[in-house]
Amino acid sequence: KAGVTQTPRYLIKTRGQQVTLSCSPISGHRSVSWYQQTPGQGLQFLFEYFSETQRNKGNFPGRFSGRQFSNSRSEMNVSTLELGDSALYLCASSFNGPTNTGELFFGEGSRLTVL
Amino acid sequence: GEDVEQSLFLSVREGDSSVINCTYTDSSSTYLYWYKQEPGAGLQLLTYIFSNMDMKQDQRLTVLLNKKDKHLSLRIADTQTGDSAIYFCAFPISGGYNKLIFGAGTRLAVHP
Numbered sequence: 404k405a406g407v408t409q410t411p412r413y414l415i416k417t418r419g420q421q422v423t424l425s426c427s428p429i430s431g432h433r434s435v436s437w438y439q440q441t442p443g444q445g446l447q448f449l450f451e452y453f454s455e456t457q458r459n460k461g462n463f464p465g466r467f468s469g470r471q472f473s474n475s476r477s478e479m480n481v482s483t484l485e486l487g488d489s490a491l492y493l494c495a496s497s498f499n500g501p502t503n504t505g506e507l508f509f510g511e512g513s514r515l516t517v518l
Numbered sequence: 519g520e521d522v523e524q525s526l527f528l529s530v531r532e533g534d535s536s537v538i539n540c541t542y543t544d545s546s547s548t549y550l551y552w553y554k555q556e557p558g559a560g561l562q563l564l565t566y567i568f569s570n571m572d573m574k575q576d577q578r579l580t581v582l583l584n585k586k587d588k589h590l591s592l593r594i595a596d597t598q599t600g601d602s603a604i605y606f607c608a609f610p611i612s613g614g615y616n617k618l619i620f621g622a623g624t625r626l627a628v629h630p
Contacts, residue, residue, distance in 0.1 A: 407560075436616045436617070446561075446606065446608075451617055458616075495561075495616070507561075507563065507616065509560035509562070511558075512560050
């Protein structure tokens with residue numbers, strides 16, 4: 404079974420630009436979560452989608468948005484990039500079935516550098 | 519709100535046991551997790567413990583949960599150089615399965 408796939412793996416943007424990151428969950432997983440990882444703030448929850456609906460949202464400004472498609476693939480978008488948005492963005496998928504232990508399967512991340 | 523604390527660094531000799539500690543302020547979650555992150559990689563679930571358990575053993579890994587003291591620990595027996603990584607404890611926020619709060623991570627360095 405293929406794991407969680409994130410694209411692109413690395414990207415460099417300049418301040419003010421926008422970026423879209425993509426995540427393909429494990430086949431059969433309907434929940435996709437996004438996390439931001441930085442040296443200063445650690446791992447922080449961005450949002451979670453289930454069956455195309457945002458179920459949970461973290462404490463990030465409106466510049467951070469996401470969506471999920473009918474095939475469970477998800478994208479997140481960051482507009483008007485700031486230097487502080489430089490981070491590793493991690494996507495995780497979860498089965499969320501009746502025997503769910505809450506395990507999240509993480510992708511390898513998209514490393515965004517804002518210059 | 520919920521908060522999780524971990525010590526940042528741990529250095530051990532190959533073959534020794536490693537113990538990584540985690541304290542939390544509040545958790546009503548069913549499961550508590552330990553994740554591992556190797557350089558340049560995402561997070562991998564190492565093990566988890568059900569909240570009504572005190573201990574769980576999984577090969578070289580032993581998880582201890584002290585709910586009274588809000589303390590979670592991960593013991594790695596016979597630590598190997600391949601165990602060098604960052605280890606995170608995590609648990610769900612507000613009862614949600616997929617919204618996790620993570621500790622800052624403990625960087626484990628294993629030396630010969």
